[in-house]
Amino acid sequence: MEIWSEQTIKDFRRTLLDWYNQEGRANLPWRVNHEPYRVLVSEIMLQQTQVDTVLPYYERFMSDLPTVQDLAYAPEAQVLKLWEGLGYYSRARNLQKAAKFIVEELHGNWPESADDLQELPGVGPYTSAAIASISFGEVVPAVDGNAYRVFSRLLKIDADIANTKSRHIFYDAILPIVDPVRPGDFNQAIMDLGSSYMTAKNPDSHHSPVRSFNAAFRDGVEANFPVKTKKQKPIKQQYVAIISEKGGQLLFEQRPDTGLLAGFWTFPLIPINSIDDIEGQQLNIKPIVHVFTHRRWEIWLVKQEVDRMPNQQYLSSSDWQTLSLPTVQHKLLKALEDLK
Numbered sequence: 001m002e003i004w005s006e007q008t009i010k011d012f013r014r015t016l017l018d019w020y021n022q023e024g025r026a027n028l029p030w031r032v033n034h035e036p037y038r039v040l041v042s043e044i045m046l047q048q049t050q051v052d053t054v055l056p057y058y059e060r061f062m063s064d065l066p067t068v069q070d071l072a073y074a075p076e077a078q079v080l081k082l083w084e085g086l087g088y089y090s091r092a093r094n095l096q097k098a099a100k101f102i103v104e105e106l107h108g109n110w111p112e113s114a115d116d117l118q119e120l121p122g123v124g125p126y127t128s129a130a131i132a133s134i135s136f137g138e139v140v141p142a143v144d145g146n147a148y149r150v151f152s153r154l155l156k157i158d159a160d161i162a163n164t165k166s167r168h169i170f171y172d173a174i175l176p177i178v179d180p181v182r183p184g185d186f187n188q189a190i191m192d193l194g195s196s197y198m199t200a201k202n203p204d205s206h207h208s209p210v211r212s213f214n215a216a217f218r219d220g221v222e223a224n225f226p227v228k229t230k231k232q233k234p235i236k237q238q239y240v241a242i243i244s245e246k247g248g249q250l251l252f253e254q255r256p257d258t259g260l261l262a263g264f265w266t267f268p269l270i271p272i273n274s275i276d277d278i279e280g281q282q283l284n285i286k287p288i289v290h291v292f293t294h295r296r297w298e299i300w301l302v303k304q305e306v307d308r309m310p311n312q313q314y315l316s317s318s319d320w321q322t323l324s325l326p327t328v329q330h331k332l333l334k335a336l337e338d339l340k
Contacts, residue, residue: 013179013186016189040131057085064082072102084324141187148170234295241267251314264329281303
């Protein structure tokens with residue numbers, strides 16, 4: 001790993017922030033206003049989700065729930081409806097839990113350090129550092145996928161980023177480099193750098209504003225960084241989605257309060273070992289596929305009359321509009337419509 005001199009660090013800060021001043025995405029709504037609630041919402045939404053996808057959700061969310069108090073006291077169904085389509089719904093639930101903690105336990109007083117912010121539900125090391133640096137000016141590195149990628153190349157850090165212990169290596173390496181005057185802008189500039197010139201695939205390091213600081217590019221080994229062991233393939237799980245109709249209404253069930261898609265409404269989903277286990281009228285030949293982080297669901301639509309269970313209801317299409325439906329259920333509804 002390369003170790004920079006004090007002068008190199010100063011030169012890097014100046015080069016990075018000069019570029020950010022000219023080309024950074026300062027017009028993003030959560031960058032225009034650094035109020036911690038707005039930053040928290042944006043950072044939670046941006047987890048595993050692209051900026052362009054997040055923008056309309058963020059604007060709608062902030063319009064309906066403009067303050068941390070509004071979020072704390074909103075019905076969960078409203079929060080999930082605003083989140084509908086973003087996926088990883090535990091993020092929305094934890095976001096509301098964090099808001100309640102701030103309002104009810106902290107009496108509306110925000111923690112101002114990265115360490116204290118991690119007391120909030122769903123707020124980990126990266127999110128806490130982002131809020132602390134952007135909203136409160138704490139000199140702390142926000143170490144996410146972009147930071148891993150950028151600094152592994154700049155400094156030729158060969159620690160495996162799939163190993164959680166490597167975060168401390170990167171944190172310690174980046175901390176003395178963070179700009180002490182503009183730590184929030186520094187962290188956001190690294191994010192912009194990682195999503196533009198220093199992308200995971202096909203980086204444009206030749207034209208990068210920090211090209212002269214990029215040790216991996218200089219040595220012709222940029223493709224070797226960051227070092228990351230391959231993820232295991234998602235586990236395949238097969239289901240039938242029960243299509244039961246009465247009076248123009250379809251049977252839905254509310255999933256348990258814990259586990260995958262907790263609390264959401266879907267067609268009744270029955271696990272099977274293989275397509276040979278299907279009972280009833282199979283409607284689709286190819287399965288509907290939905291991939292979670294660690295699961296790959298393959299679902300067949302099956303028309304079948306069933307006895308309604310306590311957690312199930314027959315619902316009309318107008319009812320669906322008021323419920324929080326996960327993305328996989330929207331796929332099932334579309335597939336059913338396409339079969340008609």
